[in-house]
Amino acid sequence: MDKIRDFIEEQFLIEFDDSFPEDSDLFKEGVMDSFGYVQLIRFLEQEFDIRFTEQEMTGDVLVSLVQIRETVGRKVADRATG
Numbered sequence: 001m002d003k004i005r006d007f008i009e010e011q012f013l014i015e016f017d018d019s020f021p022e023d024s025d026l027f028k029e030g031v032m033d034s035f036g037y038v039q040l041i042r043f044l045e046q047e048f049d050i051r052f053t054e055q056e057m058t059g060d061v062l063v064s065l066v067q068i069r070e071t072v073g074r075k076v077a078d079r080a081t082g
Helices: 002-012 034-048 054-058 065-081
Strands: none
Touching (some): 002 034, 002 065, 034 065
């Protein structure tokens, strides 16, 4: 899952640390806009072979690295169990 952190840090030129924890809201902090969000979703779908529904993408569940990791982990596990 560090691929997600690496992608966000490289794409949005930030570094997660004590002053910018992984549960920070990337939208509220001004790190990510709608264009960046679309890039993130495309990356996640390609990297982890998963798909997001429109409701998942607009439901405010993918606003922090912690939430993104949890969602991707759940989707990967769901895919594995069929």
